[in-house]
Amino acid sequence: MFRWLSAALVGFAFVGAQAQVKIDKVDPPNWWASMPKPMLLVYGEGLAQAQFTLSDPALRIERVVPSANGHYAQLWLSTSPTHPETVAITASGASGKAEKSYRFDEKKPDSAGFAGFHSNDVMYLIMTDRFADGDLKNDGEHANADVSSADAKAELAKSRGWHGGDLRGVQQHIDYLQKLGVTTVWTTPVYENHGPMSYHGYGATDMYRVDEHYGSLEDLQILVATLHQHHMKYVLDTVPNHVGPANPWLNDPPAPDWFHGTKADHEEAESDFTALINPHASERERRATLQGWFANALPDLNTTSPAVAQYLRQNAIWWVEKTSADGLRIDTYPYVERSFWHDFHATLREIFPHLTTVGETFSADPVFTSSYAGGVTRVGPDTGLDTPFDFPTYFAVREVFLKGKPMGKLNDVLSYDNLFPHPERLPMFIGNHDTSRFREEAPSEAAMRLAQAYVFTTRGMPQLYSGDEIAMRGKDDPDNRRDFPGGFPASTATAFTAKGRNEEQQRMFAFTSELAHLHTSEPALACGAEQILESDDNTLVYFRDTARAANPDACGTAKGAAKMLVVLHRGAAEKRTVPIDSTWMMGCKLGKPLMGNAASYAKIVGAQQDDMELSLAADEVLLIPCE
Structure with missing residues:
Protein backbone atom coordinates (compact mmCIF):
# COMPACT_ATOMS: atom_id res chain seq x y z
CA MET A 1 0.00 0.00 0.00
CA PHE A 2 2.76 2.44 0.94
CA ARG A 3 4.63 1.58 -2.29
CA TRP A 4 1.47 2.39 -4.33
CA LEU A 5 0.85 5.65 -2.45
CA SER A 6 4.45 6.74 -2.98
CA ALA A 7 4.24 6.01 -6.70
CA ALA A 8 0.98 7.91 -6.98
CA LEU A 9 2.45 10.97 -5.29
CA VAL A 10 5.49 10.89 -7.57
CA GLY A 11 3.17 10.61 -10.57
CA PHE A 12 1.13 13.59 -9.36
CA ALA A 13 4.27 15.68 -8.89
CA PHE A 14 5.47 14.72 -12.39
CA VAL A 15 2.17 15.73 -13.98
CA GLY A 16 2.17 19.02 -12.07
CA ALA A 17 5.74 19.78 -13.07
CA GLN A 18 4.98 19.10 -16.75
CA ALA A 19 1.88 21.31 -16.90
CA GLN A 20 2.28 23.91 -19.63
CA VAL A 21 2.93 27.35 -18.15
CA LYS A 22 0.05 29.71 -19.01
CA ILE A 23 -1.10 33.14 -17.86
CA ASP A 24 -4.81 33.60 -18.47
CA LYS A 25 -5.55 36.81 -16.58
CA VAL A 26 -4.29 39.13 -13.85
CA ASP A 27 -6.23 40.85 -11.05
CA PRO A 28 -6.35 43.82 -10.99
CA PRO A 29 -6.50 44.09 -14.81
CA ASN A 30 -4.30 47.20 -14.61
CA TRP A 31 -2.86 49.51 -11.97
CA TRP A 32 -1.61 53.10 -11.76
CA ALA A 33 1.71 54.84 -11.49
CA SER A 34 2.51 56.30 -8.07
CA ALA A 50 7.33 29.03 -12.19
CA GLN A 51 9.85 31.82 -11.90
CA PHE A 52 8.37 35.31 -12.41
CA THR A 53 10.07 38.41 -13.76
CA LEU A 54 8.97 41.89 -14.84
CA SER A 55 10.46 43.66 -17.85
CA ASP A 56 11.09 46.78 -15.73
CA PRO A 57 13.84 45.79 -13.27
CA ALA A 58 12.88 48.70 -11.02
CA LEU A 59 9.62 46.88 -10.23
CA ARG A 60 11.07 44.18 -8.06
CA ILE A 61 8.85 41.25 -7.05
CA GLU A 62 9.25 40.98 -3.28
CA ARG A 63 7.39 37.71 -2.89
CA VAL A 64 5.71 35.04 -5.00
CA VAL A 65 3.01 32.88 -3.39
CA PRO A 66 1.73 30.20 -5.79
CA SER A 67 -1.20 27.90 -5.17
CA ALA A 68 -0.39 24.23 -4.75
CA ASN A 69 -2.18 23.29 -7.97
CA GLY A 70 -0.42 25.95 -10.00
CA HIS A 71 -3.59 27.77 -10.98
CA TYR A 72 -2.68 31.01 -9.19
CA ALA A 73 0.34 33.01 -8.10
CA GLN A 74 0.41 36.10 -5.91
CA LEU A 75 3.05 38.57 -7.05
CA TRP A 76 3.77 41.09 -4.30
CA LEU A 77 5.56 44.02 -5.92
CA SER A 78 8.04 46.25 -4.13
CA THR A 79 6.62 49.45 -5.63
CA SER A 80 4.58 50.97 -8.43
CA PRO A 81 6.35 52.89 -11.22
CA THR A 82 6.59 56.65 -10.94
CA HIS A 83 5.39 57.10 -14.54
CA PRO A 84 2.86 55.25 -16.72
CA GLU A 85 4.28 52.26 -18.56
CA THR A 86 3.45 48.83 -19.95
CA VAL A 87 5.50 45.97 -18.56
CA ALA A 88 5.75 42.30 -19.46
CA ILE A 89 5.03 39.70 -16.79
CA THR A 90 6.96 36.54 -17.61
CA ALA A 91 6.45 33.14 -16.00
CA SER A 92 9.12 30.54 -16.77
CA GLY A 93 9.06 26.88 -15.86
CA ALA A 94 10.39 23.50 -16.87
CA SER A 95 7.55 23.12 -19.36
CA GLY A 96 7.87 26.46 -21.04
CA GLY A 116 -17.82 62.50 -1.80
CA PHE A 117 -21.45 62.93 -0.75
CA HIS A 118 -22.65 65.12 2.11
CA SER A 119 -25.70 66.12 4.12
CA ASN A 120 -26.75 68.62 1.46
CA ASP A 121 -27.14 65.80 -1.08
CA VAL A 122 -30.17 63.67 -1.93
CA MET A 123 -29.17 60.06 -2.63
CA TYR A 124 -31.23 57.78 -4.88
CA LEU A 125 -30.88 53.99 -4.73
CA ILE A 126 -31.36 52.12 -8.01
CA MET A 127 -31.54 48.33 -8.30
CA THR A 128 -30.13 48.37 -11.82
CA ASP A 129 -31.93 45.30 -13.17
CA ARG A 130 -35.32 46.73 -12.14
CA PHE A 131 -35.06 50.39 -13.19
CA ALA A 132 -34.89 50.73 -16.97
CA ASP A 133 -33.86 48.63 -19.99
CA GLY A 134 -31.64 50.83 -22.14
CA ASP A 135 -30.02 48.08 -24.23
CA LEU A 136 -32.69 45.78 -25.64
CA LYS A 137 -30.14 43.24 -26.92
CA ASN A 138 -28.55 42.08 -23.63
CA ASP A 139 -31.62 40.54 -21.98
CA GLY A 140 -32.56 37.00 -21.02
CA GLU A 141 -30.84 34.56 -18.69
CA HIS A 142 -27.41 34.90 -20.33
CA ALA A 143 -27.60 38.55 -21.46
CA ASN A 144 -27.53 37.56 -25.13
CA ALA A 145 -31.21 37.72 -26.07
CA ASP A 146 -33.43 40.36 -27.61
CA VAL A 147 -36.05 41.86 -25.32
CA SER A 148 -38.78 40.32 -27.49
CA SER A 149 -37.34 36.79 -27.32
CA ALA A 150 -38.91 33.90 -25.44
CA ASP A 151 -35.82 33.75 -23.22
CA ALA A 152 -36.14 37.38 -22.16
CA LYS A 153 -39.88 37.05 -21.57
CA ALA A 154 -39.35 33.93 -19.47
CA GLU A 155 -36.83 35.75 -17.26
CA LEU A 156 -39.12 38.77 -16.99
CA ALA A 157 -41.90 36.52 -15.70
CA LYS A 158 -39.73 35.34 -12.79
CA SER A 159 -39.84 37.44 -9.62
CA ARG A 160 -36.13 36.65 -9.11
CA GLY A 161 -35.16 36.60 -12.78
CA TRP A 162 -33.13 39.00 -14.90
CA HIS A 163 -35.62 41.64 -16.05
CA GLY A 164 -33.34 43.60 -18.37
CA GLY A 165 -32.53 46.82 -16.50
CA ASP A 166 -29.04 48.09 -17.25
CA LEU A 167 -26.62 50.99 -16.92
CA ARG A 168 -27.73 52.57 -20.19
CA GLY A 169 -31.26 52.61 -18.79
CA VAL A 170 -30.07 54.62 -15.79
CA GLN A 171 -28.10 56.99 -18.02
CA GLN A 172 -31.15 57.60 -20.19
CA HIS A 173 -33.21 58.84 -17.23
CA ILE A 174 -30.81 61.27 -15.58
CA ASP A 175 -33.12 64.15 -16.52
CA TYR A 176 -35.92 62.47 -14.56
CA LEU A 177 -33.66 62.19 -11.53
CA GLN A 178 -32.68 65.84 -11.76
CA LYS A 179 -36.32 66.93 -11.95
CA LEU A 180 -36.96 64.86 -8.84
CA GLY A 181 -34.15 66.69 -7.05
CA VAL A 182 -31.63 63.85 -6.81
CA THR A 183 -27.97 64.84 -6.56
CA THR A 184 -26.34 61.45 -5.91
CA VAL A 185 -27.06 58.09 -7.59
CA TRP A 186 -26.27 54.80 -5.86
CA THR A 187 -26.63 51.64 -7.96
CA THR A 188 -26.54 48.09 -6.66
CA PRO A 189 -23.27 46.21 -7.42
CA VAL A 190 -22.18 45.98 -11.04
CA TYR A 191 -19.94 42.91 -10.59
CA GLU A 192 -20.33 39.94 -12.91
CA ASN A 193 -23.04 37.80 -11.29
CA HIS A 194 -23.25 34.62 -13.33
CA GLY A 195 -25.71 32.18 -11.90
CA PRO A 196 -29.48 31.94 -11.49
CA MET A 197 -31.37 34.63 -9.55
CA SER A 198 -28.30 36.88 -9.24
CA TYR A 199 -30.00 39.92 -10.82
CA HIS A 200 -29.37 41.94 -7.62
CA GLY A 201 -25.58 42.02 -8.02
CA TYR A 202 -24.59 40.77 -4.55
CA GLY A 203 -23.25 37.38 -5.68
CA ALA A 204 -20.05 38.22 -7.56
CA THR A 205 -18.49 35.62 -9.84
CA ASP A 206 -15.78 37.99 -11.06
CA MET A 207 -15.01 41.07 -8.98
CA TYR A 208 -13.29 42.83 -11.89
CA ARG A 209 -15.94 42.54 -14.60
CA VAL A 210 -19.23 44.36 -15.19
CA ASP A 211 -22.00 41.82 -15.66
CA GLU A 212 -23.19 41.62 -19.27
CA HIS A 213 -26.79 42.10 -18.12
CA TYR A 214 -25.85 45.57 -16.87
CA GLY A 215 -23.70 46.40 -19.88
CA SER A 216 -19.98 47.09 -20.03
CA LEU A 217 -17.33 48.97 -18.10
CA GLU A 218 -17.58 51.64 -20.77
CA ASP A 219 -21.33 51.94 -20.10
CA LEU A 220 -20.58 52.47 -16.42
CA GLN A 221 -17.93 55.08 -17.19
CA ILE A 222 -20.32 56.91 -19.50
CA LEU A 223 -23.01 56.88 -16.81
CA VAL A 224 -20.66 58.37 -14.22
CA ALA A 225 -19.32 60.96 -16.68
CA THR A 226 -22.86 61.98 -17.62
CA LEU A 227 -23.83 62.34 -13.97
CA HIS A 228 -20.79 64.54 -13.40
CA GLN A 229 -21.71 66.66 -16.42
CA HIS A 230 -25.08 67.21 -14.72
CA HIS A 231 -23.29 68.15 -11.47
CA MET A 232 -24.44 64.92 -9.86
CA LYS A 233 -22.48 62.22 -8.04
CA TYR A 234 -22.15 58.44 -8.25
CA VAL A 235 -21.86 55.89 -5.45
CA LEU A 236 -20.58 52.38 -6.13
CA ASP A 237 -21.94 49.43 -4.14
CA THR A 238 -19.11 47.17 -2.97
CA VAL A 239 -19.21 43.79 -1.20
CA PRO A 240 -15.96 42.81 0.56
CA ASN A 241 -17.70 40.33 2.87
CA HIS A 242 -18.62 37.60 0.42
CA VAL A 243 -18.91 36.42 -3.19
CA GLY A 244 -21.58 34.44 -5.01
CA PRO A 245 -22.14 30.67 -4.75
CA ALA A 246 -21.23 30.30 -8.45
CA ASN A 247 -17.84 32.02 -8.05
CA PRO A 248 -15.07 29.78 -9.50
CA TRP A 249 -13.01 30.41 -6.36
CA LEU A 250 -15.40 28.24 -4.37
CA ASN A 251 -14.11 25.03 -5.99
CA ASP A 252 -10.62 26.33 -6.72
CA PRO A 253 -9.53 29.03 -4.24
CA PRO A 254 -6.34 31.04 -4.80
CA ALA A 255 -5.13 29.99 -1.33
CA PRO A 256 -6.29 27.45 1.28
CA ASP A 257 -7.39 30.24 3.64
CA TRP A 258 -9.22 32.35 1.01
CA PHE A 259 -12.61 31.61 2.62
CA HIS A 260 -13.94 30.90 6.07
CA GLY A 261 -14.96 27.26 5.72
CA THR A 262 -15.92 25.37 2.60
CA LYS A 263 -19.10 24.68 0.65
CA ALA A 264 -19.53 21.45 2.59
CA ASP A 265 -18.36 22.70 5.99
CA HIS A 266 -19.15 26.26 7.10
CA GLU A 267 -21.18 28.18 9.64
CA GLU A 268 -24.24 30.25 8.81
CA ALA A 269 -23.84 33.96 9.47
CA GLU A 270 -25.37 35.12 12.75
CA SER A 271 -27.31 38.38 12.58
CA ASP A 272 -27.51 38.97 16.32
CA PHE A 273 -24.78 41.58 16.65
CA THR A 274 -24.78 41.74 20.46
CA ALA A 275 -21.41 40.03 20.87
CA LEU A 276 -19.72 42.47 18.49
CA ILE A 277 -20.07 45.35 20.95
CA ASN A 278 -19.87 43.35 24.18
CA PRO A 279 -16.34 43.70 25.59
CA HIS A 280 -16.87 40.57 27.66
CA ALA A 281 -17.93 38.30 24.79
CA SER A 282 -15.58 35.54 23.66
CA GLU A 283 -14.28 35.19 20.11
CA ARG A 284 -16.44 32.07 19.89
CA GLU A 285 -19.55 34.23 20.23
CA ARG A 286 -18.40 36.57 17.48
CA ARG A 287 -17.22 33.87 15.11
CA ALA A 288 -20.56 33.04 13.48
CA THR A 289 -21.13 36.68 12.56
CA LEU A 290 -17.60 37.35 11.32
CA GLN A 291 -16.96 33.99 9.66
CA GLY A 292 -20.39 32.61 8.80
CA TRP A 293 -21.77 32.47 5.27
CA PHE A 294 -24.43 35.11 4.71
CA ALA A 295 -27.86 33.51 4.13
CA ASN A 296 -25.95 30.22 4.52
CA ALA A 297 -25.16 30.44 0.81
CA LEU A 298 -22.69 33.26 0.10
CA PRO A 299 -19.03 32.20 0.63
CA ASP A 300 -17.46 34.33 3.34
CA LEU A 301 -14.12 35.87 2.37
CA ASN A 302 -11.40 35.54 5.00
CA THR A 303 -10.53 39.19 5.44
CA THR A 304 -7.97 38.33 8.16
CA SER A 305 -5.80 36.82 5.42
CA PRO A 306 -3.25 39.45 4.29
CA ALA A 307 -3.69 38.33 0.66
CA VAL A 308 -7.50 38.53 0.75
CA ALA A 309 -7.39 41.89 2.53
CA GLN A 310 -4.95 43.27 -0.05
CA TYR A 311 -7.05 41.91 -2.92
CA LEU A 312 -10.20 43.59 -1.58
CA ARG A 313 -8.52 46.93 -0.90
CA GLN A 314 -7.16 46.96 -4.41
CA ASN A 315 -10.53 45.99 -5.81
CA ALA A 316 -12.19 49.02 -4.24
CA ILE A 317 -9.40 51.31 -5.45
CA TRP A 318 -9.63 49.91 -8.97
CA TRP A 319 -13.37 50.48 -9.31
CA VAL A 320 -13.19 54.00 -7.88
CA GLU A 321 -10.30 55.05 -10.10
CA LYS A 322 -11.72 53.38 -13.21
CA THR A 323 -15.13 55.01 -12.83
CA SER A 324 -14.31 58.31 -11.05
CA ALA A 325 -16.92 57.36 -8.44
CA ASP A 326 -17.59 59.81 -5.62
CA GLY A 327 -18.37 57.35 -2.86
CA LEU A 328 -18.83 53.75 -1.80
CA ARG A 329 -21.79 52.03 -0.25
CA ILE A 330 -20.43 49.01 1.65
CA ASP A 331 -22.61 45.93 2.04
CA THR A 332 -22.90 43.74 5.20
CA TYR A 333 -20.53 46.01 7.09
CA PRO A 334 -20.59 44.45 10.60
CA TYR A 335 -19.89 40.96 9.23
CA VAL A 336 -16.26 41.93 8.62
CA GLU A 337 -13.55 42.48 11.24
CA ARG A 338 -13.01 46.07 12.35
CA SER A 339 -9.25 45.81 11.77
CA PHE A 340 -9.90 45.14 8.07
CA TRP A 341 -12.06 48.26 7.80
CA HIS A 342 -9.43 50.34 9.60
CA ASP A 343 -6.77 49.48 7.01
CA PHE A 344 -9.26 49.58 4.12
CA HIS A 345 -10.23 53.17 4.86
CA ALA A 346 -6.69 54.29 5.65
CA THR A 347 -5.64 53.14 2.17
CA LEU A 348 -8.61 54.78 0.46
CA ARG A 349 -8.05 58.09 2.28
CA GLU A 350 -4.44 58.16 1.15
CA ILE A 351 -5.49 57.98 -2.51
CA PHE A 352 -8.93 59.62 -2.52
CA PRO A 353 -9.07 62.14 0.33
CA HIS A 354 -12.56 63.40 -0.56
CA LEU A 355 -14.21 60.03 -1.25
CA THR A 356 -16.93 59.16 1.28
CA THR A 357 -18.21 55.77 2.42
CA VAL A 358 -21.47 54.58 3.97
CA GLY A 359 -21.92 51.18 5.57
CA GLU A 360 -24.91 48.88 5.92
CA THR A 361 -25.43 48.27 9.66
CA PHE A 362 -28.92 46.73 9.75
CA SER A 363 -29.86 47.28 13.40
CA ALA A 364 -32.40 49.36 15.32
CA ASP A 365 -29.89 49.88 18.15
CA PRO A 366 -28.14 53.28 17.98
CA VAL A 367 -25.47 52.04 20.40
CA PHE A 368 -24.54 49.30 17.94
CA THR A 369 -24.91 51.43 14.82
CA SER A 370 -22.79 54.26 16.21
CA SER A 371 -20.01 51.84 17.14
CA TYR A 372 -19.19 51.47 13.42
CA ALA A 373 -18.98 55.18 12.68
CA GLY A 374 -15.53 56.52 11.93
CA GLY A 375 -13.83 57.95 14.99
CA VAL A 376 -15.42 55.49 17.44
CA THR A 377 -12.98 53.22 19.27
CA ARG A 378 -14.96 52.14 22.32
CA VAL A 379 -15.29 48.53 21.09
CA GLY A 380 -12.18 48.15 18.97
CA PRO A 381 -10.18 49.83 16.20
CA ASP A 382 -11.64 52.83 14.41
CA THR A 383 -13.27 51.46 11.24
CA GLY A 384 -12.75 54.76 9.43
CA LEU A 385 -16.27 54.71 7.97
CA ASP A 386 -17.62 58.15 7.10
CA THR A 387 -21.08 57.13 8.26
CA PRO A 388 -23.35 54.15 8.76
CA PHE A 389 -26.90 54.29 7.45
CA ASP A 390 -29.37 55.53 10.07
CA PHE A 391 -31.21 52.25 10.59
CA PRO A 392 -32.34 53.23 14.11
CA THR A 393 -34.29 56.16 12.65
CA TYR A 394 -35.61 53.93 9.84
CA PHE A 395 -37.12 51.56 12.40
CA ALA A 396 -38.52 54.47 14.45
CA VAL A 397 -40.08 56.08 11.35
CA ARG A 398 -41.86 52.82 10.58
CA GLU A 399 -43.06 52.44 14.15
CA VAL A 400 -44.44 55.98 14.17
CA PHE A 401 -46.00 56.32 10.73
CA LEU A 402 -46.96 52.73 9.98
CA LYS A 403 -47.97 51.53 13.43
CA GLY A 404 -49.18 54.73 15.03
CA LYS A 405 -46.55 54.96 17.77
CA PRO A 406 -46.02 58.40 19.38
CA MET A 407 -44.11 60.97 17.33
CA GLY A 408 -41.91 61.41 20.37
CA LYS A 409 -40.24 58.11 19.44
CA LEU A 410 -38.36 60.03 16.75
CA ASN A 411 -37.00 62.36 19.42
CA ASP A 412 -35.96 59.33 21.45
CA VAL A 413 -33.68 58.17 18.63
CA LEU A 414 -32.20 61.64 18.18
CA SER A 415 -31.26 61.63 21.86
CA TYR A 416 -28.52 59.09 21.03
CA ASP A 417 -26.82 61.42 18.54
CA ASN A 418 -24.00 62.14 20.96
CA LEU A 419 -22.79 58.57 20.31
CA PHE A 420 -22.01 59.51 16.70
CA PRO A 421 -19.01 61.73 15.92
CA HIS A 422 -20.98 63.05 12.92
CA PRO A 423 -24.74 62.51 13.23
CA GLU A 424 -25.24 65.14 10.54
CA ARG A 425 -23.82 62.67 8.00
CA LEU A 426 -26.33 59.90 8.68
CA PRO A 427 -28.35 58.87 5.59
CA MET A 428 -32.09 58.87 6.38
CA PHE A 429 -34.60 56.65 4.59
CA ILE A 430 -38.05 55.08 4.86
CA GLY A 431 -37.10 51.89 3.02
CA ASN A 432 -34.65 50.21 0.70
CA HIS A 433 -34.24 47.14 -1.50
CA ASP A 434 -34.15 44.82 1.54
CA THR A 435 -37.39 46.01 3.17
CA SER A 436 -41.06 46.00 2.29
CA ARG A 437 -42.28 49.10 0.47
CA PHE A 438 -43.46 51.82 2.82
CA ARG A 439 -46.64 52.49 0.87
CA GLU A 440 -47.53 48.79 1.05
CA GLU A 441 -47.93 49.07 4.81
CA ALA A 442 -48.87 52.74 5.19
CA PRO A 443 -52.40 53.28 6.54
CA SER A 444 -52.79 56.31 4.26
CA GLU A 445 -51.02 58.44 1.71
CA ALA A 446 -50.77 61.13 4.41
CA ALA A 447 -48.73 58.78 6.61
CA MET A 448 -46.20 58.32 3.83
CA ARG A 449 -46.03 62.05 3.18
CA LEU A 450 -45.27 62.73 6.84
CA ALA A 451 -42.61 60.02 6.94
CA GLN A 452 -40.98 61.34 3.78
CA ALA A 453 -41.11 64.89 5.15
CA TYR A 454 -39.28 63.82 8.30
CA VAL A 455 -36.50 62.14 6.30
CA PHE A 456 -35.97 65.30 4.21
CA THR A 457 -36.12 67.85 7.02
CA THR A 458 -34.36 66.28 10.00
CA ARG A 459 -30.58 66.18 10.40
CA GLY A 460 -28.66 63.97 7.96
CA MET A 461 -28.83 63.17 4.25
CA PRO A 462 -32.10 61.90 2.72
CA GLN A 463 -31.89 58.69 0.72
CA LEU A 464 -34.69 57.53 -1.59
CA TYR A 465 -35.27 54.01 -2.85
CA SER A 466 -36.26 54.12 -6.50
CA GLY A 467 -40.05 54.09 -6.69
CA ASP A 468 -40.78 55.55 -3.26
CA GLU A 469 -41.18 58.94 -4.93
CA ILE A 470 -44.23 57.51 -6.75
CA ALA A 471 -45.57 55.47 -3.80
CA MET A 472 -44.68 52.10 -5.32
CA ARG A 473 -46.04 49.12 -3.44
CA GLY A 474 -44.50 45.76 -2.68
CA LYS A 475 -44.20 43.27 0.17
CA ASP A 476 -40.92 41.71 1.29
CA ASP A 477 -38.17 40.61 -1.13
CA PRO A 478 -38.66 39.96 -4.03
CA ASP A 479 -41.99 41.83 -4.23
CA ASN A 480 -40.29 45.03 -3.10
CA ARG A 481 -38.18 44.92 -6.27
CA ARG A 482 -40.85 45.37 -8.91
CA ASP A 483 -39.91 46.94 -12.23
CA PHE A 484 -40.07 50.72 -12.35
CA PRO A 485 -43.14 51.62 -14.43
CA GLY A 486 -42.10 52.89 -17.83
CA GLY A 487 -38.58 51.52 -17.73
CA PHE A 488 -39.33 48.43 -19.78
CA PRO A 489 -40.95 47.80 -23.17
CA ALA A 490 -43.68 45.71 -21.56
CA SER A 491 -44.71 48.61 -19.28
CA THR A 492 -48.33 49.70 -19.79
CA ALA A 493 -47.69 53.15 -18.31
CA THR A 494 -44.69 55.29 -17.47
CA ALA A 495 -43.92 57.12 -14.25
CA PHE A 496 -41.01 58.98 -15.81
CA THR A 497 -43.39 61.72 -16.99
CA ALA A 498 -46.17 63.62 -15.25
CA LYS A 499 -48.56 62.64 -18.02
CA GLY A 500 -47.87 58.94 -17.45
CA ARG A 501 -48.38 58.95 -13.68
CA ASN A 502 -51.67 58.20 -11.99
CA GLU A 503 -53.04 60.68 -9.45
CA GLU A 504 -51.38 59.21 -6.38
CA GLN A 505 -48.06 58.79 -8.19
CA GLN A 506 -48.13 62.39 -9.31
CA ARG A 507 -49.06 63.72 -5.86
CA MET A 508 -46.24 61.80 -4.21
CA PHE A 509 -43.73 62.72 -6.93
CA ALA A 510 -44.58 66.43 -6.66
CA PHE A 511 -44.38 66.34 -2.85
CA THR A 512 -41.09 64.42 -2.78
CA SER A 513 -39.58 66.61 -5.48
CA GLU A 514 -40.52 69.73 -3.56
CA LEU A 515 -38.89 68.35 -0.43
CA ALA A 516 -35.76 67.32 -2.34
CA HIS A 517 -35.28 70.73 -3.91
CA LEU A 518 -35.89 72.45 -0.58
CA HIS A 519 -33.34 70.21 1.08
CA THR A 520 -30.60 71.12 -1.39
CA SER A 521 -31.47 74.82 -1.71
CA GLU A 522 -32.09 75.74 1.94
CA PRO A 523 -28.91 75.70 4.05
CA ALA A 524 -30.89 75.16 7.24
CA LEU A 525 -32.18 71.83 5.88
CA ALA A 526 -28.95 70.94 4.13
CA CYS A 527 -26.67 71.20 7.13
CA GLY A 528 -28.29 73.03 10.05
CA ALA A 529 -27.97 71.67 13.58
CA GLU A 530 -31.28 70.49 15.07
CA GLN A 531 -33.08 71.27 18.31
CA ILE A 532 -36.38 69.66 19.35
CA LEU A 533 -38.87 72.23 20.64
CA GLU A 534 -41.75 69.86 21.37
CA SER A 535 -42.69 66.24 20.80
CA ASP A 536 -45.76 64.27 21.83
CA ASP A 537 -48.05 61.61 20.42
CA ASN A 538 -48.95 63.37 17.19
CA THR A 539 -46.75 66.45 16.79
CA LEU A 540 -43.03 67.05 16.39
CA VAL A 541 -41.67 70.62 16.37
CA TYR A 542 -37.99 71.27 15.67
CA PHE A 543 -35.62 74.01 14.61
CA ARG A 544 -32.66 73.89 12.19
CA ASP A 545 -29.83 76.43 12.46
CA THR A 546 -26.69 76.65 10.32
CA ALA A 547 -24.95 78.89 12.89
CA ARG A 548 -24.65 75.77 15.05
CA ALA A 549 -23.83 73.36 12.20
CA ALA A 550 -21.16 70.76 12.90
CA ASN A 551 -19.95 71.07 9.33
CA PRO A 552 -20.96 74.37 7.67
CA ASP A 553 -19.06 73.35 4.52
CA ALA A 554 -21.73 70.71 3.89
CA CYS A 555 -24.22 73.51 3.25
CA GLY A 556 -22.72 73.82 -0.21
CA THR A 557 -23.63 76.86 -2.26
CA ALA A 558 -27.27 77.08 -1.15
CA LYS A 559 -28.40 80.68 -0.61
CA GLY A 560 -31.69 80.18 1.24
CA ALA A 561 -32.63 80.46 4.90
CA ALA A 562 -30.02 79.76 7.55
CA LYS A 563 -32.71 78.97 10.15
CA MET A 564 -35.88 76.95 9.71
CA LEU A 565 -38.89 75.96 11.80
CA VAL A 566 -40.26 72.51 11.00
CA VAL A 567 -43.60 71.21 12.27
CA LEU A 568 -44.96 67.74 11.55
CA HIS A 569 -48.49 67.08 12.74
CA ARG A 570 -50.51 63.89 12.43
CA GLY A 571 -54.28 63.69 12.69
CA ALA A 572 -57.03 66.30 12.86
CA ALA A 573 -56.49 70.07 12.69
CA GLU A 574 -55.60 71.70 15.99
CA LYS A 575 -54.17 74.78 17.69
CA ARG A 576 -51.50 74.75 20.37
CA THR A 577 -48.91 76.92 22.07
CA VAL A 578 -45.28 75.88 22.22
CA PRO A 579 -42.94 77.58 24.74
CA ILE A 580 -39.72 78.76 23.08
CA ASP A 581 -37.93 80.46 25.95
CA SER A 582 -34.30 79.33 26.29
CA PRO A 593 -43.98 79.45 4.85
CA LEU A 594 -42.14 77.42 2.23
CA MET A 595 -44.46 74.45 2.70
CA GLY A 596 -47.79 74.05 4.44
CA ASN A 597 -51.54 74.50 4.18
CA ALA A 598 -52.67 78.07 3.51
CA ALA A 599 -54.73 78.00 6.72
CA SER A 600 -51.79 76.92 8.90
CA TYR A 601 -49.56 79.44 10.63
CA ALA A 602 -47.00 80.00 13.38
CA LYS A 603 -46.82 83.21 15.45
CA ILE A 604 -44.40 84.38 18.10
CA VAL A 605 -46.54 85.62 20.99
CA GLY A 606 -46.35 86.63 24.65
CA ALA A 607 -45.07 89.69 26.44
CA GLN A 608 -41.53 88.32 26.30
CA GLN A 609 -41.98 86.83 22.82
CA ASP A 610 -41.25 83.48 24.42
CA ASP A 611 -44.21 81.45 23.13
CA MET A 612 -45.19 80.25 19.68
CA GLU A 613 -48.81 79.87 18.65
CA LEU A 614 -49.42 77.14 16.06
CA SER A 615 -52.52 76.59 13.98
CA LEU A 616 -52.13 73.31 12.11
CA ALA A 617 -54.19 71.70 9.37
CA ALA A 618 -54.77 67.96 9.42
CA ASP A 619 -51.64 65.88 8.64
CA GLU A 620 -49.58 69.03 8.26
CA VAL A 621 -46.00 69.60 7.14
CA LEU A 622 -45.09 73.19 7.92
CA LEU A 623 -41.74 74.74 6.96
CA ILE A 624 -41.12 78.37 7.86
CA PRO A 625 -37.79 80.21 7.47
CA CYS A 626 -36.64 82.38 10.33
CA GLU A 627 -34.66 85.61 10.18
Missing part, protein backbone atom coordinates in the same frame (compact mmCIF):
# COMPACT_ATOMS: atom_id res chain seq x y z
CA MET A 35 -0.26 54.26 -6.44
CA PRO A 36 0.50 52.03 -3.41
CA LYS A 37 2.44 48.93 -4.39
CA PRO A 38 0.08 46.21 -5.65
CA MET A 39 -0.30 42.48 -5.20
CA LEU A 40 -1.00 40.95 -8.61
CA LEU A 41 -3.06 37.76 -8.58
CA VAL A 42 -2.06 35.78 -11.67
CA TYR A 43 -4.43 33.10 -13.01
CA GLY A 44 -3.17 30.30 -15.26
CA GLU A 45 -1.58 26.85 -15.38
CA GLY A 46 1.75 25.45 -14.29
CA LEU A 47 2.47 28.37 -11.97
CA ALA A 48 3.44 26.37 -8.87
CA GLN A 49 7.16 26.15 -9.70
CA LYS A 97 7.32 30.17 -20.66
CA ALA A 98 4.33 32.50 -20.74
CA GLU A 99 4.18 36.26 -21.02
CA LYS A 100 1.44 38.85 -20.47
CA SER A 101 1.59 42.61 -20.84
CA TYR A 102 0.46 44.70 -17.89
CA ARG A 103 -0.34 48.40 -17.87
CA PHE A 104 0.36 51.02 -15.21
CA ASP A 105 -1.77 54.03 -16.18
CA GLU A 106 -1.65 57.67 -15.15
CA LYS A 107 -3.88 58.46 -12.18
CA LYS A 108 -6.79 60.79 -12.88
CA PRO A 109 -6.79 64.28 -11.35
CA ASP A 110 -9.08 64.95 -8.39
CA SER A 111 -11.25 67.05 -10.70
CA ALA A 112 -12.37 63.86 -12.49
CA GLY A 113 -14.66 62.97 -9.60
CA PHE A 114 -14.06 61.40 -6.18
CA ALA A 115 -15.98 64.30 -4.59
CA THR A 583 -34.39 77.76 22.83
CA TRP A 584 -32.69 78.60 19.55
CA MET A 585 -35.94 80.20 18.37
CA MET A 586 -35.75 83.10 20.79
CA GLY A 587 -35.50 86.31 18.81
CA CYS A 588 -36.67 84.60 15.64
CA LYS A 589 -38.69 86.56 13.10
CA LEU A 590 -40.78 84.07 11.12
CA GLY A 591 -41.04 84.53 7.37
CA LYS A 592 -43.38 83.24 4.71
